Amino acid sequence: MTIGFASGCLFAEKRSVGLTVHVRAVSPEACPALVLNADFRPLSYYPLSIWCWQDAIKAVFLDRVNIVSLYDLTVRSPSFEMRLPSVVSLKTYVKPSRFPAFTRFNVFLRDRFTCQYCGERDELTFDHVVPRSKGGLTSWENVVAACSCCNLKKGDLLPAAARMWPATMPFQPTVHDLHQNGRLFPPNYLHESWMDYLYWDSELEP
Numbered sequence: 691m692t693i694g695f696a697s698g699c700l701f702a703e704k705r706s707v708g709l710t711v712h713v714r715a716v717s718p719e720a721c722p723a724l725v726l727n728a729d730f731r732p733l734s735y736y737p738l739s740i741w742c743w744q745d746a747i748k749a750v751f752l753d754r755v756n757i758v759s760l761y762d763l764t765v766r767s768p769s770f771e772m773r774l775p776s777v778v779s780l781k782t783y784v785k786p787s788r789f790p791a792f793t794r795f796n797v798f799l800r801d802r803f804t805c806q807y808c809g810e811r812d813e814l815t816f817d818h819v820v821p822r823s824k825g826g827l828t829s830w831e832n833v834v835a836a837c838s839c840c841n842l843k844k845g846d847l848l849p850a851a852a853r854m855w856p857a858t859m860p861f862q863p864t865v866h867d868l869h870q871n872g873r874l875f876p877p878n879y880l881h882e883s884w885m886d887y888l889y890w891d892s893e894l895e896p
């Protein structure tokens with residue numbers, strides 16, 4: 691999507707980190723910067739590495755990043771003005787993590803937003819394969835996406851007792867695994883200036 695600007699003269703004024711922001715219709719809060727590593731790949735995919743505009747500007751002034759692309763949105767202080775960066779790249783390469791964060795979204799993405807017991811895609815929730823009451827951990831290896839119906843049915847039982855086994859036993863996915871599934875579920879909030887830096891590397895993977 692692109693950040694849209696209203697044609698009217700709706701100005702918002704906001705003070706933050708000593709800057710006055712004049713915004714037409716769009717708040718700077720809606721303008722995060724995509725953060726690339728020094729090799730111009732996103733620093734992280736899951737979650738996608740984005741910084742709020744204040745952090746992005748701070749990093750620019752600390753000379754830690756290069757500005758790669760800009761929003762059509764300006765922040766002003768008495769002594770300077772600058773357009774908000776939409777994409778920045780680190781000046782120093784950081785070794786990226788091979789493993790995605792253990793988040794709700796990433797568990798659903800690993801399981802392709804599908805109940806691992808019946809294949810349902812609505813009313814998704816989480817199931818501990820080994821119930822917590824039986825010592826099961828909340829971890830990549832023990833949590834699967836499950837619809838609320840299956841969750842209720844399985845209750846506090848072990849898979850053998852419930853006769854319910856996940857279609858795929860839960861595992862710690864790699865970024866690559868989530869990439870594969872992520873192509874099926876493209877994110878719907880991406881500034882157009884980010885597109886050049888997302889997915890281009892994954893396209894080349896076999």
Ligand SMILES: [Zn+2]
Pocket residue numbers: 805806807808809810836837838839840841
């Ligand atoms: Zn189900």
